Amino acid sequence: MSLESVFGVGQSALVAQTYRLNVIAENLANAEVPAGTPDGAYKGQYPIFKSVLSEVDGSMAMSVKIDGVAEDQRPARSSYEPGNPIADEDGFVYMSNVNSVQEMASMMAASRSYQTNIEVMNTAKDLLMRTLTIGQQ
Amino acid sequence: MSWIDSSLSGQVIALQLKSERAELIAGNIANSDTPNYKARDIDFRAEFERRISGESGGALRTTNAQHMKPEGGGSAHITFSEEGGGEDGNTVESEKEQATYTKNAIQYQVSLQFLNSKIRGLKLALKGE
Numbered sequence: 001m002s003l004e005s006v007f008g009v010g011q012s013a014l015v016a017q018t019y020r021l022n023v024i025a026e027n028l029a030n031a032e033v034p035a036g037t038p039d040g041a042y043k044g045q046y047p048i049f050k051s052v053l054s055e056v057d058g059s060m061a062m063s064v065k066i067d068g069v070a071e072d073q074r075p076a077r078s079s080y081e082p083g084n085p086i087a088d089e090d091g092f093v094y095m096s097n098v099n100s101v102q103e104m105a106s107m108m109a110a111s112r113s114y115q116t117n118i119e120v121m122n123t124a125k126d127l128l129m130r131t132l133t134i135g136q137q
Numbered sequence: 138m139s140w141i142d143s144s145l146s147g148q149v150i151a152l153q154l155k156s157e158r159a160e161l162i163a164g165n166i167a168n169s170d171t172p173n174y175k176a177r178d179i180d181f182r183a184e185f186e187r188r189i190s191g192e193s194g195g196a197l198r199t200t201n202a203q204h205m206k207p208e209g210g211g212s213a214h215i216t217f218s219e220e221g222g223g224e225d226g227n228t229v230e231s232e233k234e235q236a237t238y239t240k241n242a243i244q245y246q247v248s249l250q251f252l253n254s255k256i257r258g259l260k261l262a263l264k265g266e
Contacts, residue, residue: 006163020170021201048202049171054164060215062164064171113169115264116235120163123242127159130249131152135256 003131004063006124008054012063013117019066020047020110027098028107031078034093036086042096043065044072044103141259148252150188154181155245161215162238165229173226176234180214187214 023045030042048070051062074097082091158179168174222228 002153002160005160009160009163009167016167016170049168051168051174053162053172060164061160062168062177064167104242109170113231116166116231117236120166120238123238124159124163127156127242130246130256134249134252135260 002061003124003128005054007121008062009063010121010124012054012065014114016047016049016064016066017110017114017117020037021107021114023047023069024103024107026109027096027103031096031098031100031103032070034081034084034095035076035086036085036093038076038078038094039095041076043076044074044096044099046072046074046106066132144259145157145252147189148255150185152245152248152252154179154185154188154239155248158241159238159245162234162241165234166231169227169229169231169234171227174229176218176229176235178216178218180199180216184214187204 016111033042035041046069048067049064050067052065054061054063076094076097078092078094080091081087081093084093087093158181161177161179165174165176165178175201217230221230
């Protein structure tokens with residue numbers, strides 16, 4: 001029965017979105033951590049998803065898989081803080097290249113996507129429960 | 138095919154197809170953030186006609202783990218959407234897919250309802266009350 005594989009697909013999406021939320025939390029937590037060199041500054045990360053044919057036999061549905069994490073290649077933000085003990089000889093410290101606003105928007109998208117996938121699974125559950133009562137009325 | 142089978146088969150095929158469609162669209166919604174994913178759907182009419190005419194269909198059977206599965210499964214009438222891809226090449230429009238999923242769920246319940254009334258009718262005829 002194909003409706004059952006909706007649960008597998010939905011679950012893979014929930015796992016993927018949870019992972020995305022974790023990465024976003026990590027980015028936001030490290031956004032304001034200063035470092036003494038541009039290379040030492042925290043680099044923002046984002047997950048890469050890919051679609052795979054679901055494992056249920058004969059199924060046509062595509063599940064989501066986490067394919068890895070990519071690093072944000074934008075340069076680190078520099079800030080002039082001569083009083084800071086870790087500043088380099090020119091008095092600069094380097095912050096991460098994380099854009100907090102962008103991360104917040106991405107967080108909202110992840111959380112909406114999570115909700116949608118739960119809705120999808122709920123609907124599939126209702127349909128299956130109704131199917132179980134075929135011929136009983 | 139017995140007369141009971143043939144009186145129910147149309148609704149059963151419709152029900153099966155709608156559940157497969159639900160599966161495909163759930164996959165689209167799940168992959169709304171996957172780069173280069175193309176939204177898919179079933180050409181319902183073509184697939185329904187193919188199955189009702191008794192052509193062997195459905196998924197390909199694999200008997201060995203090394204056998205490759207064709208892209209998009211074994212069903213013949215899967216369509217891929219190429220329109221409206223953003224810069225990541227993903228063509229899923231989340232809102233549209235949600236609406237389609239809900240519509241398909243309602244149509245599934247309609248089929249169930251029809252199947253139920255057919256069964257009720259058959260029961261009535263069998264009892265002869």
